Amino acid sequence: GQNIDQPTEMTATEGAIVQINCTYQTSGFNGLFWYQQHAGEAPTFLSYNVLDGLEEKGRFSSFLSRSKGYSYLLLKELQMKDSASYLCAVRDWGTGFQKLVFGTGTRLLVSP
Amino acid sequence: DGGITQSPKYLFRKEGQNVTLSCEQNLNHDAMYWYRQDPGQGLRLIYYSQIVNDFQKGDIAEGYSVSREKKESFPLTVTSAQKNPTAFYLCASSTSTGEDIQYFGAGTRLSVL
Numbered sequence: 001g002q003n004i005d006q007p008t009e010m011t012a013t014e015g016a017i018v019q020i021n022c023t024y025q026t027s028g029f030n031g032l033f034w035y036q037q038h039a040g041e042a043p044t045f046l047s048y049n050v051l052d053g054l055e056e057k058g059r060f061s062s063f064l065s066r067s068k069g070y071s072y073l074l075l076k077e078l079q080m081k082d083s084a085s086y087l088c089a090v091r092d093w094g095t096g097f098q099k100l101v102f103g104t105g106t107r108l109l110v111s112p
Numbered sequence: 113d114g115g116i117t118q119s120p121k122y123l124f125r126k127e128g129q130n131v132t133l134s135c136e137q138n139l140n141h142d143a144m145y146w147y148r149q150d151p152g153q154g155l156r157l158i159y160y161s162q163i164v165n166d167f168q169k170g171d172i173a174e175g176y177s178v179s180r181e182k183k184e185s186f187p188l189t190v191t192s193a194q195k196n197p198t199a200f201y202l203c204a205s206s207t208s209t210g211e212d213i214q215y216f217g218a219g220t221r222l223s224v225l
Contacts, residue, residue, distance in 0.1 A: 004154070033213070042202060042216040043155075050211075087154070091212070097168065100214060102154035 004103035028093030118217035135203035144186035
């Protein structure tokens, strides 16, 4: 089966660094995605990892360890606008179709 | 300006009524998807289409129907058989090749009157 776990909620202060973890179990892993979703809006793509290691994009970085079934999203120099939910999604071959399996999301609250 | 357009933004359904949610994309993507989002749950796949005139059931297809007559359009009908339709519905599209990143529309919030 498929299972994705991420914390429900996190809080942090403006200017700080926060790490959002995601652990997963899938039968046919083929990539991990992070999306940002502001309340009532569409998820927007942040990052994609398919090989082990760190991918950096400005203030955001994403790390993957396939052997541990683990990823994290690192947000630096937090801004108030970073308050949102962060969705971890794993692409799984499963039944021959590469579908995305989403975690429940981590709600990040950034305070002044 | 390329993107995915969903309409309407808000929709109300009466008992026994079928309603149709629109999804249009001008990204020239082959694949399109419908997800349902409920509080405290991850996005769940309702239907997907990898090519025109073909579509497949996702994990929670019961009470829903779709069509894919044009590459740009993938409407979702919520039928009266769907007993708990209140949710946020998201449409997405992707290239089906390479990184195959899914891009989402702004969503339709469906409520029952």
